[in-house]
Amino acid sequence: MRFAHWTLVVGVIFTVTGGLKAQAPAGSGSIAGTVVDPVGSPAANIVVQARGADGTPRRATSEKTGKFAITGLPPGAYDVSVNVPGLRGYERKDIRVTAGASATLDIRLEEGTQLSTLGEDPRGIAADRLRHAPPSGPAPRTGDGKPDFTGVWWQPVVVDQGAPEWLPAAQQVAAQRQANNRKDSPQVFCLPPAVLRRGPLIEFVQSSSVIVEISDDDSPGFHKIYLNRTSHPKQPDWLWYGDSVGHWEGDTLVVDRVNFIEDVWLDQDAHPHSDKLHVVERYTRPDLGHLETVVTVEDPGVLAKPWTFKRVAELAPKEELREFICNENNSDLPHLVGK
Numbered sequence: 001m002r003f004a005h006w007t008l009v010v011g012v013i014f015t016v017t018g019g020l021k022a023q024a025p026a027g028s029g030s031i032a033g034t035v036v037d038p039v040g041s042p043a044a045n046i047v048v049q050a051r052g053a054d055g056t057p058r059r060a061t062s063e064k065t066g067k068f069a070i071t072g073l074p075p076g077a078y079d080v081s082v083n084v085p086g087l088r089g090y091e092r093k094d095i096r097v098t099a100g101a102s103a104t105l106d107i108r109l110e111e112g113t114q115l116s117t118l119g120e121d122p123r124g125i126a127a128d129r130l131r132h133a134p135p136s137g138p139a140p141r142t143g144d145g146k147p148d149f150t151g152v153w154w155q156p157v158v159v160d161q162g163a164p165e166w167l168p169a170a171q172q173v174a175a176q177r178q179a180n181n182r183k184d185s186p187q188v189f190c191l192p193p194a195v196l197r198r199g200p201l202i203e204f205v206q207s208s209s210v211i212v213e214i215s216d217d218d219s220p221g222f223h224k225i226y227l228n229r230t231s232h233p234k235q236p237d238w239l240w241y242g243d244s245v246g247h248w249e250g251d252t253l254v255v256d257r258v259n260f261i262e263d264v265w266l267d268q269d270a271h272p273h274s275d276k277l278h279v280v281e282r283y284t285r286p287d288l289g290h291l292e293t294v295v296t297v298e299d300p301g302v303l304a305k306p307w308t309f310k311r312v313a314e315l316a317p318k319e320e321l322r323e324f325i326c327n328e329n330n331s332d333l334p335h336l337v338g339k
Contacts, residue, residue, distance in 0.1 A: 029097040031080060032069035033105040035062045038087070042066030043109060049161060050078040050095070057160050073097045080105060083158040087111065089269055134289025134314040142206065147251050147285045150206045152320060153313040155199025156293060162309035170271050170302035177270035185270070186263060190326035192240040193218045194265040195257075195279065196295065202313070203321050211246065211253075216321040225255050232258055240264050242279065253283040266302070274301025289315045 031050055035043040046062040050070050062068040075098050082090040088110040097103050132154060140148040166174075177184065187193050193215075201216040209228040215221045223241035232243045242257040257279040266273040278298040285291050291313045298306045 027075075027099045028072045029075055029099055030069055030071040030073055030102040031078065031095055031097060031105055032067070032102050033107060034066040035068060035082070035107045035109065036066055037109050038111050040108070046082060046084060046109075047159075048080065048082055048107065050080050051161075051163055052076050052078045052097075055163065069102070075099050079163060080107075081161045082107060082109065083161055084109060089161075131318075132314055132316075135317060137288040139285040139287055142208070144208060146248060147253070148206060149204040149211065149253070149283060149285060149291060152201055152203045152316045153291055154201060154316050154319075156202075156291075156311035156313040158309055158311045160310040162307050164297075164307040165304035166271065167302055167304060173272045174270040177265075182270060186265065187218065190219050192220070192264060194267050195242065195260060195273065195277070196267045196297070198311075198313075201316060201319055201321055214321055217324050219324065219326045221324055232256075238262070242277075251284060255281040255283065257281070266297075266299075272302060273299050276301050291315070 031048075035046045035048065037043045042062075042065050044062055044064045044066065046066075046068070047059055048062065048068050048070060049057050049059045050073065051057050052074065053076055054074075058070050058073060060068045060070040076096075078095045078097060080090075080092045080095055090107055090109060092105065092107075095103050095105055140150075142148045182188070198215065199217075203214040203216075205212040205214070207227075209226075211225040211227065213223055213225065223239075223244060225244040225246045227246050229245060230247065232245060236259045237243065238259055238261040240261050240263075242260045244255050244257045246253055246255045248254070258277070260273060260275075260277050262275070264273070265271065266277070276299050280296045280298075282294040282296075283291065284293075292310065293313075294308065294310050296306055296308045297303065
């Protein structure tokens with residue numbers, strides 16, 4: 001692993017509405033400000049999302065100067081979030097919007113969970129973004145007529161972050177882990193990453209009975225989705241990646257994941273989980289170049305209600321996964337001293 005001094009250059013692959021010059025309905029307000037990267041430079045092409053009481057996500061994209069404005073917002077309270085691969089997720093709750101006025105919110109992004117090391121180096125991820133060129137055409141199918149997810153995919157981008165409602169105890173644990181420089185993260189010790197983390201590259205190898213999902217920067221870096229059984233083991237077998245059972249609902253692959261080992265973290269924001277954690281992933285391939293996933297997380301031990309979010313990955317037909325051996329070059333550990 002390595003540390004990097006970098007300048008952020010992020011290319012966002014989705015077009016969103018709500019830019020600086022959008023026409024706002026009468027009686028509405030807005031949220032506006034500037035997005036800067038971890039070194040304080042303006043961050044362009046960053047998607048900023050606001051979600052109000054009606055649950056509808058409203059978005060805007062920052063300009064070259066880092067300025068953004070989400071307009072046409074009905075008066076009320078909004079939760080604002082930003083998700084950029086390689087950087088820590090940003091969230092600010094209860095931003096008040098009044099009719100005819102603009103609430104000011106300046107956003108400073110922070111380095112990711114692994115301190116810009118090889119697996120989450122923002123400079124490297126930005127360079128990867130420049131190589132994105134998803135092919136067009138219809139989604140391929142297997143011999144039995146099912147959508148074929150086989151291939152290498154760029155790190156999925158969250159396009160709808162949902163609205164997780166964390167219980168106070170879960171928030172407290174996450175805050176303590178973050179304040180302690182995340183020095184106890186399993187990844188620091190070359191163990192698997194958070195349950196909900198994916199990328200920077202992932203690969204699916206698909207057959208009629210099993211799908212193997214491979215990640216290029218974690219150990220051991222693979223887990224199986226079983227298509228040839230309909231239930232989980234009656235006696236729980238606690239696993240880092242959980243026990244994954246898949247079935248088809250039309251052209252949608254539904255993956256049911258349970259039985260996660262206690263040591264694994266839930267997400268990149270360092271939230272914990274309980275033994276009641278249940279993750280359902282719904283995969284669709286709308287065309288040749290894109291893979292969409294709707295993820296629902298249920299865990300009454302850490303969440304007040306189920307949390308659903310959506311992410312999209314682009315096909316990387318010219319990329320391949322190489323072996324990743326963390327143990328032989330784990331130079332981060334001495335630096336993560338905590339507090």
